[in-house]
Amino acid sequence: MADRRRGAARSEAARIAVLETTAELFAERGYDRLTIEGIAAEAGVAKQTIYRWWKSKSELVAECLFEGRLLPTDVVPPNTGDIRNDLTTWLDALFQFTDAPENSGLVRSLVVVAAENESVGRQLDASLGVSTLLTTRLDAATEAGELPAGTPLKEAVDALIGVAIVHVLQRTPAAPGAAKRLVGLLLPEPPVGPVGG
Amino acid sequence: MADRRRGAARSEAARIAVLETTAELFAERGYDRLTIEGIAAEAGVAKQTIYRWWKSKSELVAECLFEGRLLPTDVVPPNTGDIRNDLTTWLDALFQFTDAPENSGLVRSLVVVAAENESVGRQLDASLGVSTLLTTRLDAATEAGELPAGTPLKEAVDALIGVAIVHVLQRTPAAPGAAKRLVGLLLPEPPVGPVGG
Amino acid sequence: MADRRRGAARSEAARIAVLETTAELFAERGYDRLTIEGIAAEAGVAKQTIYRWWKSKSELVAECLFEGRLLPTDVVPPNTGDIRNDLTTWLDALFQFTDAPENSGLVRSLVVVAAENESVGRQLDASLGVSTLLTTRLDAATEAGELPAGTPLKEAVDALIGVAIVHVLQRTPAAPGAAKRLVGLLLPEPPVGPVGG
Amino acid sequence: MADRRRGAARSEAARIAVLETTAELFAERGYDRLTIEGIAAEAGVAKQTIYRWWKSKSELVAECLFEGRLLPTDVVPPNTGDIRNDLTTWLDALFQFTDAPENSGLVRSLVVVAAENESVGRQLDASLGVSTLLTTRLDAATEAGELPAGTPLKEAVDALIGVAIVHVLQRTPAAPGAAKRLVGLLLPEPPVGPVGG
DNA sequence: ACTTAAGCGAGACGGTACGTCCCGTCTTAAG
DNA sequence: CTTAAGACGGGACGTACCGTCTCGCTTAAGT
Known part of the structure; x- marks a missing residue:
């Protein structure tokens, strides 16, 4: 059923911490002053953990984005008929x-x-x-x-x-x-x- | 007329070399892989000469841009009357x-x-x-x-x-x-x- | 026994390479023409690795000295009774x-x-x-x-x-x-x- | 008679200013944190004026020394007969x-x-x-x-x-x-x- | 008086090294 | 097999000085 063989499973806590910290630091400092090292330190996570699951800084931000952590949830356009x-x-x-x-x-x-x-x-x-x-x-x-x-x-x-x-x-x-x-x-x-x- | 009092004048040759090299490397590698150090080396110029006249990489590129070194000269819109x-x-x-x-x-x-x-x-x-x-x-x-x-x-x-x-x-x-x-x-x-x- | 908890251990190879190179360049060029950058390059080591373990050029030389890499091993004074x-x-x-x-x-x-x-x-x-x-x-x-x-x-x-x-x-x-x-x-x-x- | 041909004579004021500043900065910061540029700036003198008359930082300090600007005038040993x-x-x-x-x-x-x-x-x-x-x-x-x-x-x-x-x-x-x-x-x-x- | 040479303050220049930051990879010990 | 920790080789940063040079000016000695 599960195709994972053995060993520890991916830590969801780490994943969340990384994404939350990324969102926070992105909003705070912008994309180019965002560093993997800074995220790892702030999230209390090893750098390697980030590199294991994300290929690049931009992928990390992308995931934040698509999970709605960077922007207010989509603005629903009204529907009044006009x-x-x-x-x-x-x-x-x-x-x-x-x-x-x-x-x-x-x-x-x-x-x-x-x-x-x-x-x-x-x-x-x-x-x-x-x-x-x-x-x-x-x-x-x-x-x-x-x-x-x-x-x-x-x-x-x-x-x-x-x-x-x-x-x-x-x-x-x-x-x-x-x-x-x-x-x-x-x-x-x-x-x-x-x-x- | 010139209000400069003393000291050597800014070297136009260096300025041109820097801008030309910037344009070349920008087109070749894109903005984020463009480095001040690379420009200086390629232009045969000291890093400090760049920092003396431009505050940042983006200013350097901006000057290239406004001098028309990055893009083909403005496309003139035709005028056929329609x-x-x-x-x-x-x-x-x-x-x-x-x-x-x-x-x-x-x-x-x-x-x-x-x-x-x-x-x-x-x-x-x-x-x-x-x-x-x-x-x-x-x-x-x-x-x-x-x-x-x-x-x-x-x-x-x-x-x-x-x-x-x-x-x-x-x-x-x-x-x-x-x-x-x-x-x-x-x-x-x-x-x-x-x-x- | 070791009180180190985690992380890679300090590389003894890097340490030796740095000290050997320092001794070599010191003897060759003297103290003031000795540069951290030169040592790093010659030793095949990152500058940061040097800065991580030694505070200054003089500390680096000091360690060489105390390990007997700069001078012939202590000359043993003879003991003839007189x-x-x-x-x-x-x-x-x-x-x-x-x-x-x-x-x-x-x-x-x-x-x-x-x-x-x-x-x-x-x-x-x-x-x-x-x-x-x-x-x-x-x-x-x-x-x-x-x-x-x-x-x-x-x-x-x-x-x-x-x-x-x-x-x-x-x-x-x-x-x-x-x-x-x-x-x-x-x-x-x-x-x-x-x-x- | 003088074998100087023509042109302005060496400025004694500049010479004094340089030596005084050198002595001051040497005492204040020590030899290795003494810089020609710092001396020139502090003495209100062009760098070139220093390089024209002194070959190196150490020569500059040497001249200060031999003019008695760095140390209290020689201590005269007493002569009591013993x-x-x-x-x-x-x-x-x-x-x-x-x-x-x-x-x-x-x-x-x-x-x-x-x-x-x-x-x-x-x-x-x-x-x-x-x-x-x-x-x-x-x-x-x-x-x-x-x-x-x-x-x-x-x-x-x-x-x-x-x-x-x-x-x-x-x-x-x-x-x-x-x-x-x-x-x-x-x-x-x-x-x-x-x-x- | 006019020319010419030198000195001078200022400061731009090519260059070297600094000490720091961060990259992406690798190693270790713990779970 | 993942994780936190962290060392590593590498590359670029922006800064400080180096020693040389050029500029516009002043100051003399020769003509």
């Missing part, structure tokens, strides 16, 4: 988080991790706390006829995430109303034309 | 560059630099080779009536750059036609009013 | 060594080390290869009645070592017969009483 | 100076300079403030019949200086009465024998 309002609300919340001075350093560090670690990059949306719920919601809206059939959702979502990243990198908070304007661009109201039929 | 076509052409070229396997590592490294160095981040567009010509072109188009008056240009440009970054981080080249779809979203055709025949 | 002759023989040998051109640089370097390192200084006699056997021999001679009871041995030994150092510092080899004259001064023949004759 | 008492008095004063904690570091540094600089070494006695007056006095005493004709003065003086150096290197102040005992050894009273002519 997709544009909902998306604006959600994007405003995202901007508010990423633009807050106490968070922007952390977010920039996450961008660095995404640049260095392929799996973090590939799941960039999830990495930044953008739930798949968002896509789900958009798909649903499309089916419900809230959005025109041909709306390029992939491009829209990329643009949303991209704009957040750009703001963080530029050290320029989103201008007031930016979320609304952006959503207006990406999910345009269909022309109201004389809907005769 | 702003949407022109922008699509330009964006396709951008995607083609960033998505090329031999460039994507470099671009990811640049994102890291933008994350670490404030001035690079603030000039993110210039850093990525996005000329101010682009904005100029857009402004001109707006005045010429090619674009509706209220078009949120800032948001549009942020979105363009953002999408490119997202692709690079996600290791996912832009899908065919992405440029066109994106431009279509960001610069929508004004509804063609029932303009008398 | 303390004055024996001491003269020994002192001549000492002068011969310190005054030899190929050794005087090394001896001067040792004086420098004695000046910089307290423990070397405190054991100056041993540092210069002056065996405790010498003092032993003198004590024995005193007890045996070869020397008058009140002879200030400490002062005499200090003077012997001092004179050797002075010669080395002055770059002036001991004059012929200096050893004999000096011993004559320091261990004077007791006045030959009017012994029945 | 050479042994006079010498004891003088030696006690020497020991008192070299053994004082605030001076011993300086004296050790001087020994280092003597080891590194030949001319300082050769004039070791003068370097340590041992005036030629001492030898003069001894010669006079010999001629005056205070000392036996054959007394090896050279060896005696070397021994005196040597003992002082040994004490300083050993970090062991001279024992009380050491001066007297030592003088007793080196300048023994001639046997009072029945001088029956």
Whole structure:
């Protein structure tokens, strides 16, 4: 049944300690001042224990990320039936988080991790706390006829995430109303034309 | 005119050697495997000469960047009179560059630099080779009536750059036609009013 | 028994390599052109390994010294029964060594080390290869009645070592017969009483 | 007449400033923590001005020494007519100076300079403030019949200086009465024998 | 007066070594 | 077989000085 042969099992306590410490130090000092040695010391764990289970610093951070230890749990986009309002609300919340001075350093560090670690990059949306719920919601809206059939959702979502990243990198908070304007661009109201039929 | 009083002048030769070597090694090895010591050795310069004039590795790279030593000179956006076509052409070229396997590592490294160095981040567009010509072109188009008056240009440009970054981080080249779809979203055709025949 | 609990033991191989290299380079280049970095490189050892176990260059040299790696093993003073002759023989040998051109640089370097390192200084006699056997021999001679009871041995030994150092510092080899004259001064023949004759 | 051709003469002010600063910093920090750059900065002088006139740090210190800027002016040995008492008095004063904690570091540094600089070494006695007056006095005493004709003065003086150096290197102040005992050894009273002519 | 050479403060330069930090691997003793 | 501890070879850091050089200026001696 178990395919493990013998000897001690992996210590869950050590694993948790490492991940918790990583998250703590990452938030505190950022990615590049994060050191394996520092994590080991702070977590009361041997360096080798870290190297045994994780290949690199970025993998370690990646695991933290995917376990939700670095960012607030995914913001669930609201669902009031009006997709544009909902998306604006959600994007405003995202901007508010990423633009807050106490968070922007952390977010920039996450961008660095995404640049260095392929799996973090590939799941960039999830990495930044953008739930798949968002896509789900958009798909649903499309089916419900809230959005025109041909709306390029992939491009829209990329643009949303991209704009957040750009703001963080530029050290320029989103201008007031930016979320609304952006959503207006990406999910345009269909022309109201004389809907005769 | 010169307000320098005494002492030898800064050696332009050393400055050039350092910047050239930095650009070369950056392109070759990426940002995090770039070392001050390596640059000094390769440039035939004392480490202290680097530390005398640049505070950090990222400043050094920033100067390379702003002198156009890391990226091809700004791509001039075409001007055929059709702003949407022109922008699509330009964006396709951008995607083609960033998505090329031999460039994507470099671009990811640049994102890291933008994350670490404030001035690079603030000039993110210039850093990525996005000329101010682009904005100029857009402004001109707006005045010429090619674009509706209220078009949120800032948001549009942020979105363009953002999408490119997202692709690079996600290791996912832009899908065919992405440029066109994106431009279509960001610069929508004004509804063609029932303009008398 | 060992009170060490965990972790790899100190590498004796590294320790030996460091000390051997130190002795070699010290003899070759003298104290002030001896560098930790040079020792590490030549010994095939990481710098940190040196810093882990020795606080300073002078400590390193001190350990070499006390392990007899820098000087010929202590010259054993002869014991023919005639303390004055024996001491003269020994002192001549000492002068011969310190005054030899190929050794005087090394001896001067040792004086420098004695000046910089307290423990070397405190054991100056041993540092210069002056065996405790010498003092032993003198004590024995005193007890045996070869020397008058009140002879200030400490002062005499200090003077012997001092004179050797002075010669080395002055770059002036001991004059012929200096050893004999000096011993004559320091261990004077007791006045030959009017012994029945 | 002067064989200097033309151009500005050597600045005496700079020379003095350098020597004064050297003396000050030498006393303050010792020989090995003395730096040319530190001297130049503190003296308000260009480094090149130092290198123009002195070949090395040790030469600089040597000049200070020989100008009497590092040690109290030579202690003049007293002359009461009793050479042994006079010498004891003088030696006690020497020991008192070299053994004082605030001076011993300086004296050790001087020994280092003597080891590194030949001319300082050769004039070791003068370097340590041992005036030629001492030898003069001894010669006079010999001629005056205070000392036996054959007394090896050279060896005696070397021994005196040597003992002082040994004490300083050993970090062991001279024992009380050491001066007297030592003088007793080196300048023994001639046997009072029945001088029956 | 004009030229020329030297001295000077300042400081940039190529270089060497410093002592520290961290890497990733290996060794030891305990469980 | 895992773990905490920790030594190891290695590489880069940022700093301190080295001794040389160049700069713009001043100070004399020659012309």
